Amino acid sequence: MSTRNGSERRTQVVVIGSGFGGLFAARALRRADVDVTLIAKTGHHLVQPLLHQVATGILSEGEVAAPTREILRRQENAHVILGEVTDIDLDSRMVVSTVLGRTRVHLYDELIVAAGAGQSYVGNDRFADFAPGLKSIDDALELRGRIFGAFEQAELTSDRAELDRLLTFVVVGAGPTGVEMAGQIAELARRTPRRDFRSIDPATARVVLVEAGPAVLPSFGEELGGSARQRLGEVGVEVQLGATVTDVDADGVDIEYTDGHAQRIPAATKIWAAGVQASPLGGVLAGQSGAEVDRAGRVAVLPDLTLPGHPEVHVVGDMAALDDLPGEAQVAIQGGRYAATAIKRRLAGKAPCGFFRYVDKGSMATVSRFSAVVRIGRLRFEGLIAWTMCLAVHLYYIVGFSSRVTTVLHWLLGFVGSGRAQRVATQQQVYGRLALAHLDPQLVPSLTGGHHGAPQEARELRESRPMRCSPLLEARQMTSQTVDRGE
Numbered sequence: 482m483s484t485r486n487g488s489e490r491r492t493q494v495v496v497i498g499s500g501f502g503g504l505f506a507a508r509a510l511r512r513a514d515v516d517v518t519l520i521a522k523t524g525h526h527l528v529q530p531l532l533h534q535v536a537t538g539i540l541s542e543g544e545v546a547a548p549t550r551e552i553l554r555r556q557e558n559a560h561v562i563l564g565e566v567t568d569i570d571l572d573s574r575m576v577v578s579t580v581l582g583r584t585r586v587h588l589y590d591e592l593i594v595a596a597g598a599g600q601s602y603v604g605n606d607r608f609a610d611f612a613p614g615l616k617s618i619d620d621a622l623e624l625r626g627r628i629f630g631a632f633e634q635a636e637l638t639s640d641r642a643e644l645d646r647l648l649t650f651v652v653v654g655a656g657p658t659g660v661e662m663a664g665q666i667a668e669l670a671r672r673t674p675r676r677d678f679r680s681i682d683p684a685t686a687r688v689v690l691v692e693a694g695p696a697v698l699p700s701f702g703e704e705l706g707g708s709a710r711q712r713l714g715e716v717g718v719e720v721q722l723g724a725t726v727t728d729v730d731a732d733g734v735d736i737e738y739t740d741g742h743a744q745r746i747p748a749a750t751k752i753w754a755a756g757v758q759a760s761p762l763g764g765v766l767a768g769q770s771g772a773e774v775d776r777a778g779r780v781a782v783l784p785d786l787t788l789p790g791h792p793e794v795h796v797v798g799d800m801a802a803l804d805d806l807p808g809e810a811q812v813a814i815q816g817g818r819y820a821a822t823a824i825k826r827r828l829a830g831k832a833p834c835g836f837f838r839y840v841d842k843g844s845m846a847t848v849s850r851f852s853a854v855v856r857i858g859r860l861r862f863e864g865l866i867a868w869t870m871c872l873a874v875h876l877y878y879i880v881g882f883s884s885r886v887t888t889v890l891h892w893l894l895g896f897v898g899s900g901r902a903q904r905v906a907t908q909q910q911v912y913g914r915l916a917l918a919h920l921d922p923q924l925v926p927s928l929t930g931g932h933h934g935a936p937q938e939a940r941e942l943r944e945s946r947p948m949r950c951s952p953l954l955e956a957r958q959m960t961s962q963t964v965d966r967g968e
């Protein structure tokens with residue numbers, strides 16, 4: 482590619498996100514004659530489907546979150562940057578990232594945006610203080626601390642009502658994440674710490690799965706959803722359908738049922754698994770390109786995953802809205818690879834590769850030990866065979882030989898035996914998030930992620946900064962900041 486001053490330089494591809502979409506896009510460009518800059522706000526590639534096992538003490542965080550830098554160390558055209566992208570300027574083809582006050586500006590010829598989705602509390606962000614979601618390593622470790630901490634506190638009390646509150650776990654949302662969490666907490670209570678306590682019987686713990694809709698795992702259909710519900714009952718999960726959570730506080734949750742009655746469930750541990758909100762960067766892209774954004778903040782992309790008027794901007798994975806595609810790892814992986822192929826074809830002067838076609842490789846959710854549901858096209862699997870398929874797929878997603886080996890060992894320990902090796906919980910895990918947020922909202926770890934990432938907040942963030950007027954000019958004037966890859 483020739484620049485404005487006539488010299489030749491390689492095409493600059495900026496990839497935002499090191500999740501399934503971003504990482505697989507970057508890897509698919511390994512042999513391309515391009516420079517790839519992958520920017521992500523975490524230094525790892527996270528296998529989100531295994532987060533529930535980190536939260537319930539089966540796996541360590543390292544096993545499900547390999548360092549991105551290490552994954553891409555042999556890919557010489559890839560450059561990994563730690564930073565949170567806070568702005569994208571489509572006209573100037575520029576991305577701004579920041580980490581701990583260090584701001585960088587990255588110029589691109591092609592941009593792949595795969596910043597994923599965070600938790601949505603559907604307008605009730607205050608619930609987040611008491612009911613963490615499960616989207617990140619921080620979330621999983623906080624939940625682990627809260628879950629094991631509840632058993633520890635229960636051991637110390639002799640008050641009946643307080644004991645019941647401490648041993649009640651409420652999971653909100655009966656999608657795959659909610660089902661997996663509820664099933665694992667029930668198993669943990671029934672099997673793992675049985676002999677570890679003297680004053681309490683952990684097996685008496687009450688695990689309630691609350692769902693506003695009429696079914697468990699509605700996206701899996703009636704048959705598999707029904708079978709998952711039955712299995713949850715067998716492992717001791719109390720499933721409440723048609724139950725809408727109206728309030729959450731430190732002591733419990735308030736619920737309203739479709740038949741009109743209401744109930745309060747006293748519970749020390751609440752887990753929110755009821756809704757997602759795409760990265761606010763979607764709003765930033767939509768605002769400049771005229772693309773629509775749906776209720777979940779996803780950008781309505783063109784059939785080739787690009788933005789209207791911007792064939793050089795590709796949006797993939799959980800951020801993209803196209804043909805009702807689900808928020809699943811395979812959608813992100815295939816989208817990332819497709820965007821990389823589109824870029825390679827354009828560079829080679831070839832015709833575009835046609836519209837993005839998702840090859841449905843199926844959906845799966847584990848329910849408990851030895852039980853899962855799997856849907857592949859018209860085929861339906863459940864029970865042990867489905868559970869084995871889930872483990873195999875999850876093992877495939879884990880990066881690195883040693884992590885795969887230790888994962889299998891931990892599975893043997895946790896599923897065949899009754900041990901959970903990863904029970905470490907620290908005060909910082911449990912209180913760090915809230916302490917930072919309450920100390921100073923500026924100290925929240927993420928400006929654009931998690932429940933802090935409402936699109937409105939991102940827009941305000943963007944609009945409040947002087948860079949809005951003349952980003953490139955201002956970026957060039959910033960002496961303490963680094964401009965990546967000038968022309």
Ligand SMILES: Cc1cc2nc3c(=O)[nH]c(=O)nc-3n(C[C@H](O)[C@H](O)[C@H](O)COP(=O)(O)OP(=O)(O)OC[C@H]3O[C@@H](n4cnc5c(N)ncnc54)[C@H](O)[C@@H]3O)c2cc1C
Nearest residue numbers: 498499500501502522530566596597798799808809810813
């Ligand atoms: C608990 C849980 C269980 C799941 N189970 C399954 C399952 O069993 N099967 C399945 O197929 N799918 C499952 N999913 C969904 C699947 O994980 C997602 O669909 C997939 O990860 C989406 O990939 P992505 O690349 O779009 O986003 P992500 O994988 O979420 O990656 C987003 C990346 O962007 C980075 N990022 C975000 N904002 C910024 C920013 N402003 N600046 C820089 N970087 C940023 C993040 O750090 C991250 O690296 C599960 C999800 C969760 C949360």
